[in-house]
Amino acid sequence: MSIINKAAAIGGGVIGAGWVARLLLNGIDVSIFDPDPEASRKVSEVMKGARRAYKQMLPGGLPKEGKLTFAKTIAEAVADADFIQESVPERLDLKHKVLAEIDAHAPANAIVGSSTSGIKPTDMQVAMKKHPERLVVGHPFNPVYLLPLVEIVGGQQTFPEAIEVAKEIYASIGMKPVVVRKEIEAFVGDRLLEAAWREALWLVKDGICTVEELDDIMRYSFGLRWAQMGMFQVYRVAGGEAGMRHFMAQFGPCLKWPWTKLMDVPEFNDELVDLIATQSDEQANGLSIRELEKIRDDNLVAIMEALSKQNKGKGWGAGALHKDYTKQLAKLAAKPAAKADGKAKTAKPAKKAAKPAKAVKPAKTEKPKKKSGKKG
Amino acid sequence: MSIINKAAAIGGGVIGAGWVARLLLNGIDVSIFDPDPEASRKVSEVMKGARRAYKQMLPGGLPKEGKLTFAKTIAEAVADADFIQESVPERLDLKHKVLAEIDAHAPANAIVGSSTSGIKPTDMQVAMKKHPERLVVGHPFNPVYLLPLVEIVGGQQTFPEAIEVAKEIYASIGMKPVVVRKEIEAFVGDRLLEAAWREALWLVKDGICTVEELDDIMRYSFGLRWAQMGMFQVYRVAGGEAGMRHFMAQFGPCLKWPWTKLMDVPEFNDELVDLIATQSDEQANGLSIRELEKIRDDNLVAIMEALSKQNKGKGWGAGALHKDYTKQLAKLAAKPAAKADGKAKTAKPAKKAAKPAKAVKPAKTEKPKKKSGKKG
Numbered sequence: 001m002s003i004i005n006k007a008a009a010i011g012g013g014v015i016g017a018g019w020v021a022r023l024l025l026n027g028i029d030v031s032i033f034d035p036d037p038e039a040s041r042k043v044s045e046v047m048k049g050a051r052r053a054y055k056q057m058l059p060g061g062l063p064k065e066g067k068l069t070f071a072k073t074i075a076e077a078v079a080d081a082d083f084i085q086e087s088v089p090e091r092l093d094l095k096h097k098v099l100a101e102i103d104a105h106a107p108a109n110a111i112v113g114s115s116t117s118g119i120k121p122t123d124m125q126v127a128m129k130k131h132p133e134r135l136v137v138g139h140p141f142n143p144v145y146l147l148p149l150v151e152i153v154g155g156q157q158t159f160p161e162a163i164e165v166a167k168e169i170y171a172s173i174g175m176k177p178v179v180v181r182k183e184i185e186a187f188v189g190d191r192l193l194e195a196a197w198r199e200a201l202w203l204v205k206d207g208i209c210t211v212e213e214l215d216d217i218m219r220y221s222f223g224l225r226w227a228q229m230g231m232f233q234v235y236r237v238a239g240g241e242a243g244m245r246h247f248m249a250q251f252g253p254c255l256k257w258p259w260t261k262l263m264d265v266p267e268f269n270d271e272l273v274d275l276i277a278t279q280s281d282e283q284a285n286g287l288s289i290r291e292l293e294k295i296r297d298d299n300l301v302a303i304m305e306a307l308s309k310q311n312k313g314k315g316w317g318a319g320a321l322h323k324d325y326t327k328q329l330a331k332l333a334a335k336p337a338a339k340a341d342g343k344a345k346t347a348k349p350a351k352k353a354a355k356p357a358k359a360v361k362p363a364k365t366e367k368p369k370k371k372s373g374k375k376g
Numbered sequence: 377m378s379i380i381n382k383a384a385a386i387g388g389g390v391i392g393a394g395w396v397a398r399l400l401l402n403g404i405d406v407s408i409f410d411p412d413p414e415a416s417r418k419v420s421e422v423m424k425g426a427r428r429a430y431k432q433m434l435p436g437g438l439p440k441e442g443k444l445t446f447a448k449t450i451a452e453a454v455a456d457a458d459f460i461q462e463s464v465p466e467r468l469d470l471k472h473k474v475l476a477e478i479d480a481h482a483p484a485n486a487i488v489g490s491s492t493s494g495i496k497p498t499d500m501q502v503a504m505k506k507h508p509e510r511l512v513v514g515h516p517f518n519p520v521y522l523l524p525l526v527e528i529v530g531g532q533q534t535f536p537e538a539i540e541v542a543k544e545i546y547a548s549i550g551m552k553p554v555v556v557r558k559e560i561e562a563f564v565g566d567r568l569l570e571a572a573w574r575e576a577l578w579l580v581k582d583g584i585c586t587v588e589e590l591d592d593i594m595r596y597s598f599g600l601r602w603a604q605m606g607m608f609q610v611y612r613v614a615g616g617e618a619g620m621r622h623f624m625a626q627f628g629p630c631l632k633w634p635w636t637k638l639m640d641v642p643e644f645n646d647e648l649v650d651l652i653a654t655q656s657d658e659q660a661n662g663l664s665i666r667e668l669e670k671i672r673d674d675n676l677v678a679i680m681e682a683l684s685k686q687n688k689g690k691g692w693g694a695g696a697l698h699k700d701y702t703k704q705l706a707k708l709a710a711k712p713a714a715k716a717d718g719k720a721k722t723a724k725p726a727k728k729a730a731k732p733a734k735a736v737k738p739a740k741t742e743k744p745k746k747k748s749g750k751k752g
Contacts, residue, residue: 014614141597142614149597176596182584188593193607195575196568200607203567208558215606217564219693220552221517221525223606226599228675229668230591231569231576236656237668238390238518244656248649273624280612280620292605292613298686299604299693306682310674317595317675 003172004028007066008081008106010074010098012039014046015115016087018144020068021050025145026173027332028066033077040070045290050145053297054329057305057322063332074098075105082107083169085138087115095119096127099135103128111165113138118186121155132157136166139187140175143293146300148176148321151187174325176318204279205272212283227303228310228317379548380404383442384457384482386450386474388415390422391491392463394520396444397426401521402549403708404442409453416446425666426521429673430705433681433698439708450474451481458483459545461514463491471495472503475511479504487541489514494562497531508533512542515563516551519669522676524552524697527563550701552694580655581648588659603679604686604693 007023009016012034020043023030032043054062071077078084084106088098095116102112112135114124125132137153150170154163167177180187186194203209209217225234232244239247284292307319308326315323383399385392388410396419399406408419430438447453454460460482464474471492478488488511490500501508513529526546530539543553556563562570579585585593601610608620615623660668683695684702691699 141601147597147600149593151593176592178585178589178592178596180585181589182582184582184584188579188585188590189597191575191579192572192590192594193598195571196607199567199571203564206558206560208560209554209556209564211606211608213554213557214564214568215609216552216554216693217525217527218568218602218606219604220554220697221523221565222569223599223602223604224523224676224679224694225517225672226594227603227679228595228599229672230587230594230599231572232587232652232656233591233659233668234672236660237665237672239665244653245649248652273621276608276624277620280608283609284612289613289615292609295687295692296601296605296610296613299683300600302682302686303600303603303679306678307675310678311671316671317592318600321596 004083004169006031006081006083008032008071008077008084008102009087010034010077010084010102011087011089011115012036012043013087013089014142015140015144016085017043017046018050018140018142019085019087019115021047021145022173022175024066024068025050025054025062026066026329027063028173029069030066031069031071031077031079031081033071033074043068046145049143049290049293049297052294053143053146053301056298056301057326058329058333060330061333063329074101078102078106078110080107082110083113084110085113085115090116090119092119092123095124099124100127100129103130103132110134111136111162111169113166113170115140117190120183120185121153121158122183123155125155125157133159134162136162137187138166138170138177139189141189143297143300146297146304148174148318148325149189150175150177151180151189152177153180153183153187155183174321174328176321201272201276204276210283211276211279215283228307228319380459380545382407382457382459384408384447384453384460384478385463386410386453386460386478387463387465387491388412388419389463389465390518391516391520392461393419393422394426394516394518395461395463395491397423397521398549398551400442400444401426401430401438402442402705403439404549405445406442407445407447407453407455407457409447409450419444421666422521425669425673426519428670429519429522429677432674432677433702434705434709436706437709439705450477454478454482454486456483458486459489460486461489461491466492466494468495468499471500475500476503476505479506479508486510487512487538487545489542489546491516493566496559496561497529497534498559499531501531501533509535510538512538513563514542514546514553515565517565519673519676522673522680524550524694524701525565526551526553527556527565528553529556529559529563531559550697550704552697577648577652580652586659587652587655591659604683604695 007028007030009020009030009032012020012032016034020030020032024047036042051062084102086098086102088094095114099112106112108131114121114135114137116124116137117139121135121137125135128135135155136158137151139151139153141147141149152163152166163179167179170177200214203214204211235247236244304318304322307317308315308323310316310319314320383404383406385396385406385408388396388408392410396406396408400423412418427438460478462474462478464470471490475488482488484507490497490511490513492500492513493515497511497513501511504511511531512534513527515527515529517523517525528539528542528546539555543555546553576590579590580587611623612620680694680698683693684691684699686692686695690696
């Protein structure tokens, strides 16, 4: 089903292992490089969780898993991959080192995605001497094997064709690619998260609420809303009959009120870390991370499944995508032999990405595209 | 089931009508005052939507609805109410006028809740000459008849007993009361929303994404997460085996990066309103507000129902509450006659609130309470 023939994962932390899980469960072979001696155990823990979640999505049985190989070097991992996802820690020097090596050894037509949640692709691709034009940011959300979003961001040297192929690749493994129109640090998702996170730190530091109270305030109110409509659509509906203009006129002025402390960053000292870590321990109420992970995954599957039955059975938002994705996986599970003759399928997008474009056209100047994917 | 005998609603906009709907569907009589000549029609529109949503929650049938009366004055509306919810526009002068009138005419032991999403109760209760001690902020989230959260905030003159009774009252109509420990403008929920909203306005204004793209980025990623665990719990799990301290150490430094524009407020001019309203029209893709409302409500019910089956059948977060709430309503529906002899039940909490406390103890100094409600 997927247009990827062989994938490579560089980095096997929470995010890297999440990519590995999504790829393997789609029947794609993955070669991984991670110097951590614990990497194999950590990846297999994540795989266990992912398998468990996918079994709930697919009671009829899972597709045959891809084969996982642990490579000893980056060169070995990327040697015959047509899609490489980099998920190493967020340090520019490290990204440079790793991307240079990927670029030196990967096939010329392979697409390189970076999981960075904030570094600009332009700042990363300078380290790629051979084919910087095939680097895109492909920023996922944890748990990668369940949450569908991937933010795609191109840098100044990225070919628009590379972005198109990346979109196809991510969509082929059940994800929702959204292309960010202009390159900025932290893109869109983490800008929003960071804004809320700063404010949350202030609220806890100032003793307005505990982490548990803050979490409850989120998940019993706007968290439920945002699982199905984003902030703008929610406000459109809240504006009632008068619509969005009315809402904006009514709530715009509030922006001028002293309603956030965000102009300022709380000092990130041991005291704050202790306060939050201690409150977080209390909140967990004896549940281990593994137990919480299972509960989280069950909840996410249940929410997406519930949404897949809405909108007169067509599914809504992540639910519509979930419906298509589980169908795709079930089909794959029913035809375990189909993969063998699928080799040729990868040639098309890979070629597209590698074809020398007319000129190095910065991705951010491309025309706004038609709406991608199906309407929520 | 509820400890409210008769409620009054002052203001029948989207929020006020949402309160009316929740109360009526719990079998509670409501007297409403709203000078808008369209109020009756608007409330009945909201009632239609709420009835529709509750029918999905309760296929076995709804409780007998409370009786709705349109009062000609505030005095008439509150005359024999034991619970009054104020939901007038967010202007302090108007709040003062309305609260003074409520206070002058309501029974001495009635609890007064304000739906304000940002004004401090201390600043509002100065207008209440007789019983300022019974004012609490009871800040709900739209749609009030479905979303369970209510933030309770006391002012300097609020009796701790009033907060306790308000908690009981809101919980009795299926809500999740969370008491905010210290009084600040915008409390907790709207602080977080405002932070995200400001950032969102920048992202759209700067052309990084459209409102539809931003919404998709939310609802295909962290929106799904936040329907079931809040930000801190999510990050605890994301920290993996190393836990919260590790997560904080890893991501704390990012706070210093130039990742938000929040130090600054985008100018709220016609151009920005136009840009957002136009993009929002496109996003709606021909669906009317009413149609979107129905979809939203169906989605919310489906999500809460899905969560009610998680955690080994005990339910999780809003799902655990939803399970209890629908049980409570089903019981009420099965015993339509039970209400008649329930008059005496209100005496207890109402008395508690009115009893002259030892001294006017500011609510915000009260000791941290035991965890309220059931653990998610």
